[in-house]
Amino acid sequence: PCHSVEEGEEIAKRLEYPVVLRPAYTLGGTGGGIAYNVEELRSTVSRGLAASLIHQVLVEESVLGWEELELEVVRDEKNQKITVCFIENVDPMGVHTGDSFCVAPMLTVPESLQRKMQDLSYRIVDAIGVMGGTNIQFAHNLEDDRLVVIEINPRTSRSSALASKATGFPIARISTKLAAGITLDEIPYWKEGTLEKYEPRGDYVVVKFARWAFEKFPQAQDILGTQMKAVGEVMSIGKTFKEAFQKAIRSLEIKRYGLGVRELRALSPEQLKKNLSIPSSERIFLMYEALRRGSSIEELYQLTHIGKWFIKEMKELVEFEEEILRYPWNRLPSQKLTKAKELGFSDRYLAEFFNIKEREVRQKRISLGKEKHWIISTR
CATH class of the missing domain: 3.30.470.20 (ATP-grasp fold, B domain)
Structure with missing residues (x-):
């Protein structure tokens, strides 16, 4: 711990940059941050000392990417x-x-x-x-x-x-x-x-997926770091990760009903790669777009440090989406629609991609016996 900027500088010299700065007795990472050099350390420690109830900042070894x-x-x-x-x-x-x-x-x-x-x-x-x-x-x-x-x-x-x-x-x-x-x-x-x-x-x-409100705070930077910026969160349950993941996305109430976002297709390869390297509220959607364009699991891992297993799961969703979009809606095999629902694809998302009414997807799904249900544990 340090109680002055000078103490913070001495500790950072021993640990080597970057260092993580965490003010004592604050919530949500208020006043903290990551310092990559002495100038950033001085600024963040000054802010952290002011935010801390006991005028103390912890200077810690960086474990970024772990x-x-x-x-x-x-x-x-x-x-x-x-x-x-x-x-x-x-x-x-x-x-x-x-x-x-x-x-x-x-x-x-x-x-x-x-x-x-x-x-x-x-x-x-x-x-x-x-x-x-x-x-x-x-x-x-x-x-x-x-x-x-x-x-x-x-x-x-x-x-x-x-x-x-x-x-x-x-x-x-x-x-x-x-x-x-x-x-x-x-x-x-x-x-x-x-x-x-x-x-x-x-x-x-x-x-669990965080809900941000950057659209309501235009002056706030959509960059995620050691200070919490979420205003809430959603929690979803599924039989598999894929199903729960897709349920979480459409529960955010951001007018997105799946992982594919058409607006992101306008990004150049350079801009997409740059945006992926910075943690933000859009990064999961950017990863999905990168996978759609053919990015490898290893490439995305190096850019994001998100586990390869999770990237592989996303890639499989992309591949299945591209597979079913080869069919016109009226010729989509029943087993493909059944699998889409098991993977967590929503009726609305499928309707948008097939350019049909949501009720058409719902009617076909119900005709296949795929309706919402609950499982009650009796353990």
Whole structure:
């Protein structure tokens, strides 16, 4: 920690640039940022010291481009611990968690790494002595397998709300009971008995996607970094990542009903590549357009540091979209429409691409027996 610009400069010299600057006791990354040189450091530290309630700024090693992973754990006064949810951020380190696109459960993280993070999380909450819910965030370097703790929130947070909705586990309610002296082995839990036996499980995927409002703030830069800019978020559920992902996009209420955006086709290859290299609210749509033009998974990974598995999933959506658009609507095979719905393509999005009325898609879908339904867990 530093309490002056001069102290910040000394710490940055030892760590080497770039460095991450985080003011103490602020929310949403207010006053912080990334400094690539001493001039940027002086400006950001000055701003951060003014924003901090205790006039302190943390100067930290940069982990830009690493993958960001989160665990939501609960501990009681008997030292019993459970993990409520494993969350994988799709956006790499450098984008604030509140702006980051993420999934639960973790889809690309090895089981061994998940268990390692769980063990570290339990040791952390034991050392702190917290009772109730705690959110613990890790950065993981895929190149050398280095794992570091980047943040601990020993309270109910934005991630806690996501974890509760994603799993059905009422973290705030349970934390209140634990604070009152009740322990996990005294709280009933479905058929398993009591809550200390809880394990996260489910046959579905949850996607969280941030909602920004740059259209309402024309002077704000549409660049995502360590300061949170989202005004809200959506959460979607699907049997697969593709389905949940597409549901999330059309839930944003930005008049886009799928990942393909016709306006982006006017961008030159140079402009598209430049825009992809900068995290923004448009980057997912830009990636989809780049894949449509033939960009490789490796090329997009180098530009965005978004995991190759997620890029591959997007590429498969692009390929399927191009496949069905080879057919005129009245000759589209029934199995293709069925698969489109399973992949999360909306009626409206399909109607726009086939240049037909949405009701025509809906009528054909219903005739195939594809209607909305819910699955109720009875575990």
